[in-house]
Amino acid sequence: MRCLVISDIHGNLEALERVLEAAGAVDRTLVLGDLVGYGADPNAVVERVQRLPHLITIRGNHDKVAVGLSPAEGFNQLARQAIEWTAAQLTPASRAWLTALPCGPLCVDLGGSDLVEICHGAPFDEDFYVFDELDAQRAMAAQRRPLCLFGHTHVPTVFAMNGHLMALGPARTDRFTIGLESGTRYLVNCGAVGQPRDADPRAAYGILDVEARTIEIRRITYAVAAAQAKILAAGLPKVLAQRLAVGR
Numbered sequence: 001m002r003c004l005v006i007s008d009i010h011g012n013l014e015a016l017e018r019v020l021e022a023a024g025a026v027d028r029t030l031v032l033g034d035l036v037g038y039g040a041d042p043n044a045v046v047e048r049v050q051r052l053p054h055l056i057t058i059r060g061n062h063d064k065v066a067v068g069l070s071p072a073e074g075f076n077q078l079a080r081q082a083i084e085w086t087a088a089q090l091t092p093a094s095r096a097w098l099t100a101l102p103c104g105p106l107c108v109d110l111g112g113s114d115l116v117e118i119c120h121g122a123p124f125d126e127d128f129y130v131f132d133e134l135d136a137q138r139a140m141a142a143q144r145r146p147l148c149l150f151g152h153t154h155v156p157t158v159f160a161m162n163g164h165l166m167a168l169g170p171a172r173t174d175r176f177t178i179g180l181e182s183g184t185r186y187l188v189n190c191g192a193v194g195q196p197r198d199a200d201p202r203a204a205y206g207i208l209d210v211e212a213r214t215i216e217i218r219r220i221t222y223a224v225a226a227a228q229a230k231i232l233a234a235g236l237p238k239v240l241a242q243r244l245a246v247g248r
């Protein structure tokens, strides 16, 4: 079973379309939240994700704030401006669908396999950021499956735990593959589709092969200029367009 893993699309339709095209045929698509916020195409992204066959998805913090499920208090000025714009753009149908998204963590059944759990931030708190080894240790203490996939930081990250914790990369390559050894637990962030923040502007996504027990983190260029033009035309803060070009 081949699964596409995507997170943090953030209203960037150009990046999403490119990733879906590059991923090819998959048996499941796992979406780890933050479909909206920052980018200029919140409704189009929601509609595109809704149409994906065999979709499994959870909500992210921007999805929650956009539909009024939680306040924008923790957001910086830029994120707040963008989410207010997004909230005003959402159609009743998009809003209703986002409101109904389940909260992570979620154990997912992939063809009878009990390999995978998904969350937006961390298994113990959907809004928690896992950046360093201390964060990873807390997250892995709460994870219930051998492989926990997360998003939220927009930084591709791989931790493995087998007696001790190891940070495994990823290296800055087009494709970074991790073989999932039995007896080892993994905490993996495949990066952000629509707003990478690891100084690499390419869209990031993951391909999980359940039977082969591999997960591959991939990068792909997309039409950044088109996404930027839409952000500027929408009257969103200029820096939201600029950051797409530098991956920050």
Ligand code: ZN
Residues within 6 Å of the ligand: 008, 010, 034, 060, 062, 152, 153, 154
């Ligand atoms: Zn995000």
